[in-house]
Amino acid sequence: MCGIAGLIKFRGDAEDNIRKMNERMLHRGPDDEGTFISENGEVALGHRRLSIVDLSKNGAQPMVSHSGRMVMVYNGEIYNNKDVKQRLINDGYAKESDFRGSSDTEVLLEAIEYYGMKEALSLCKGMFGIAVYDKDTQTVTLARDRVGEKPLYYGKVAGAFAFASDLGCLRVIEGFDNAINTDVLDIYFTEGYIPAPYTIYKDINKLEAGTILTIDVKTLTTTETVYWSMKEVAKKGQNNIFTGTRKEAADELERLLKESIKDQMVADVPVGAFLSAGIDSSTIVALMQELQPGKVRTFTIGMEDKAFNEAVYAGEIAKHLGTKHTELYITEKDAKAVIPKLANMFAEPFADSSQIPTYLVSKMTRDHVTVSLSGDGGDELFCGYTSYESISRIWGKMHGIPYPVRKAASALVLASPLSKKEIYRIKGTILGAEGPVELHRMEHETDPLTKKIALKKGTLPYKYTELKNGFLSEVNHETMLMDMLVYHPDDILVKVDRTAMAVSLETRVPMLDKDVVEFAWTLPIDYLREGNVGKQVLRDVLYRYVPKQMMERPKKGFSIPIDKWLLDSDLREWAEGLLDKEKIRQQGILDPDVVEKIWTDYTENGIYRIQIWYILMFQQWYEEEFLR
Structure with a gap:
């Protein structure tokens, strides 16, 4: 796990600015850093390294290909890099002895040079944000993983083309003056996040998942190519429905998850897993423990408020599976102390309040391991959210x-x-x-x-x-697809990446493995949902390892009682400082009367709207970036 940055045709001191960009993302890679400046000075690349595989200098970046033609900076992991390496050897491109080390970086770079970016990525299974400078064609090519686990921002800054893993890196470039993109605020205040391809700044975008972007160094013109599409995978899967029994579906899912987890447990540093009391993380941990001879390290956080506490149940599951379990009970004080860090952590307004416990569990986990597996993706791929059932039911009545x-x-x-x-x-x-x-x-x-x-x-x-x-014929699948296109990559994966990277923890998500995702889209809805209970086939896998009665309890979710806390004296004072009517009026971005109405409805009438947190996160970001 790392961070990458780059500048193309920057008019100032490119080396000084690329180093400033590296410094801004120190948290993404505290182990090492590197820079590259092309001979003509038109391309500058930066890299911060969190060493996971091949801890030696053989894995250092920016990395130059064996031929000297290409230079790459890369953030992520290629889990099947040994298979790709063997493909290169079998195809006569290289011998085993030609490789300098055992890093996936070297394998990926050589595959890109030999096969081309699109074909190379089709061979790879992993998570990544990539930038490759081709000296022969004078192009820089960016690419992002299929589902959007790793971030990559790009755009015009101070007359140059810039890109980075962290949006904050672009802001430290000398001459940065990109205005706030007020056109995205309607979306932000509806959803609580800004979806790709947009960002909070004009002329800066997020590269979308499964996409390649090539920049001509001379003209800065761009060409975009989609190499993998969630929409097309879903459509293909639903046109080729799995015809085996539900048990056979569970067998195949278990096999694919084991393959994914086995690959994702490979590291030269300690590996563990987040464990809640839910189906998803429990399944991942159960299969990890099945695959690993020793005790898997598992981590959870608890809260004193029983309505939000799953630590007791997680502890029972850990004991049953035989993991080496660590739990930390957090207080309101612990959670509230995180709030001032959020604006810098996300670098643009982001308001999923579970960002707070996610940061705290990541921070605790990093004290023990460098890599942690998570169960994210289970709800969206296996029809877990209760909203899917209600949408299907409502649409059934009105369509x-x-x-x-x-x-x-x-x-x-x-x-x-x-x-x-x-x-x-x-x-x-x-x-x-x-519809x-x-x-x-x-x-x-x-x-x-x-x-x-x-x-x-x-x-x-x-x-x-x-x-x-009507893109897909079944209602639940259609809503699941929307979440996999928007909510999952732009909320869930952003939250996990930014909070974990803030403490230099690498997170891996086995359910987002290419083969698991593609198989999930072939499953008929009755293998996923019975009445209002989803994830049926995933439960079938889990119940082979954990007793059903241990899992049959209401899901509390990974959340905090923010609606209660904001009425406490210290947080209320912080909130009212951000929501000062005259301050908002002077900013000229939000409607001060509407903000005041939303706040007074809450404080005087007990009407809590989720947009209160959205407004506070926007205001905190604004003050951090423009008024400090």
């Missing part, structure tokens, strides 16, 4: 009514006095959904007040609107 009739009825309800009551406002809104995709999106858009937070109304297209209703 028989012609859309024009429903749309007209929706407008009537929302224009009537009934809309003053929340229940009728919600019903009126969802009645106007054109299940739009119904899924509308979950966050039933309150007219929260649509008025930003003064300027954004006009940017959003991925929720790009997937046509």
